Amino acid sequence: ENIAALLKIAVDQKLVSMVYQPIRNVASGEIDAVEALMRLRMLDGTSVPPSLFIPIAERTGAILDLGRWAIRTVCREILADESVPVVSVNVSPIQLKSPGFAASVAAILGETGIAGGRLALEITEGLEMEMHSDVRRCISDLKTLGVRIWLDDFGTGFAGLSWLRLIDFDTVKIDRSFLHDCDTQKGKSMLRDIIGLVRNRGHKILVEGVETEEQMALMRQFRIDQVQGFHVGRPTPAESLRLTKTVKV
Numbered sequence: 001e002n003i004a005a006l007l008k009i010a011v012d013q014k015l016v017s018m019v020y021q022p023i024r025n026v027a028s029g030e031i032d033a034v035e036a037l038m039r040l041r042m043l044d045g046t047s048v049p050p051s052l053f054i055p056i057a058e059r060t061g062a063i064l065d066l067g068r069w070a071i072r073t074v075c076r077e078i079l080a081d082e083s084v085p086v087v088s089v090n091v092s093p094i095q096l097k098s099p100g101f102a103a104s105v106a107a108i109l110g111e112t113g114i115a116g117g118r119l120a121l122e123i124t125e126g127l128e129m130e131m132h133s134d135v136r137r138c139i140s141d142l143k144t145l146g147v148r149i150w151l152d153d154f155g156t157g158f159a160g161l162s163w164l165r166l167i168d169f170d171t172v173k174i175d176r177s178f179l180h181d182c183d184t185q186k187g188k189s190m191l192r193d194i195i196g197l198v199r200n201r202g203h204k205i206l207v208e209g210v211e212t213e214e215q216m217a218l219m220r221q222f223r224i225d226q227v228q229g230f231h232v233g234r235p236t237p238a239e240s241l242r243l244t245k246t247v248k249v
Ligand code: G
Pocket: 036, 037, 038, 039, 049, 050, 051, 054, 070, 089, 090, 091, 092, 124, 235
């Protein structure tokens, strides 16, 4: 397959890159984190969406090399710059199940001299992600390194609630579909209930997909910890992230 072959040469040929979307702390107004998102280009320059290449990378195992490359790149091009406190990186269940994943994260943190607490790993609840004992051990090893564990896309899968019982997530990211239902009273009370549930369990709450000032006002009213979305900023390459910060100062 075309994409599978491309993934094998992607790192060497510089066809993969990372972009970063800002995350705002609602109380302070500061950008206190960014989410790293992977991008892939074909040899002719056309971009391939993650929804297409990530599943292929998972199926072929290429995700293991790409995932290590992503964490190393984030440490070098963002975390080495003191101005961004925390970067979150999406990780696939395949990575968490593979032996030595926590050790490879430890090695990257060691070689780049980055404190574990500045890295967050986002895990998506999904049916395919049975809660293997090796996954739980991996997560506990990562936590020992100080790495933060975030639950991504909360509320979209079937496993979310049992995951909350099993893993002590630092932050839970509420899927943007809940915010977009907020134009009705029913949708708003649904979001309020979900927030209550997550907060009562002691997790910090990040709401995804904030696009308007009205939604932002609702987030302040709900005392959400962090928000992410086009209202805060779009994903951008490392260079323009630094530029934006400089201009603001
Ligand atoms: O902006 P965007 O289309 O990039 O993101 C779509 C989805 O692709 C994200 O929600 C995320 O789940 C997945 N994704 C993006 N980058 C990565 C990555 O580096 N690793 C993994 N495993 N998934 C990613």
